[in-house]
Amino acid sequence: MFDLLFFVLMSHTAYGDVSYSFPEEMKRGSVIGNIAKDLGLDVNTLSSRKARIDTEGNRKQYCDINLNTGELIVAERIDREGLCGKKASCVINHELVLENPLELHRFILNIEDINDNSPQFTESVVKFEIRESADKGSRYLLDEAHDADIARNSVQSYTLQDNEHFILNVLTRENGRKYGELVLNKELDREQQKEVTLILTAVDGGTPPRSGTVAIHVTVLDANDNAPVFSQAVYKVSLPENAPVDTVVVTVSATDADEGQNGEVTYEFMTYAFSHLSEIVRQLFFLDTVSGEIKLKGLVDFEEESSVELPIQAKDGQGLASHCTVILHVIDINDNPPIIVINSLNSPIPENAFPGTEVGIINVQDRDSENNGQVRCSIQQNVPFKLVSAALTIMTHT
Structure with missing residues (x-):
């Protein structure tokens, strides 16, 4: 949870969020978008106003601003899987800070998944020991393939090598992940065949699709019901x-x-x-x-x-x-205290500053959830400053 606060002495206009969506693994220097144009800023004043990109919570800065063009560019390699794992949405919050006058614009980077990972099985061989007395229709849980990508780029199907004894049943968990069961379709006979080896293939839904395989080794045992x-x-x-x-x-x-x-x-x-x-x-x-x-x-x-x-x-x-x-x-x-980060501070302040002049921006965060993450902020009394939340209407200090 977080709440942005301002030290203020004059009225302020709240700025809306801007978001950009682009695929992971773009090269450094690639253009994400023109934030100056999108926010209606004068490109010629970016340098003089010390325009800079800040990250919430001191996270790694994945983008930078070209002060000559106002374009956002990729500053660091962005690996969606390393950054967000299997989350459906991968969002990075950044801020554009300008001075003279002081302005803060939030913007969001929405990192889109690309099919850069193949399905993988943990083991190279899955081993089963199955009694020859096993009934037709007996089921055996198979190793689930793992694909670091999400949605259609994750595992979508499995196929089993054609064989005499087994067929494949593919199931879907509540979370959408797919896994397979080996189903005995014809009874085993240890005297005729002591071992059965099969190949299981997992395929994702990317374009082109990627796949991974695992060997299934079945040892046929004699008579445990x-x-x-x-x-x-x-x-x-x-x-x-x-x-x-x-x-x-x-x-x-x-x-x-x-x-x-x-x-x-x-x-x-x-x-x-x-x-x-x-x-x-x-x-x-x-x-x-x-x-x-x-x-x-x-x-x-x-x-x-x-x-x-x-x-x-x-x-x-x-x-x-x-x-x-x-x-x-x-x-x-409630095991995390609020963290206070000073994003910007104008000091010293001239004694003839008008009431309502912004003098600083404070970011307050709490990692806990729900009520444990709600933050209330205050400033000592009898000082010529007040705090105003960025989520509220900005009021002039009297």
């Missing part, structure tokens, strides 16, 4: 971001109707799916392989990750497995 079954397909839990280390997040539970070693269930994170989370998130959780208890082994931060998805696998002694998902919602607490 039941796979573990979770008590819930999805476990939804909430946890405050100040929860201490060793806090129990949730305990997952799966049962197996078989006896002995075939009915002994152990739990593990599904490594190929879990690898899609950041390295920091990987280090936050501990799963007891016997009890299914998940504990915190690090501190969660709402501002870094507000929701975490943990894929869990339960496997019996002979390798039959089932899966569930733990969805953890991190609850925000």
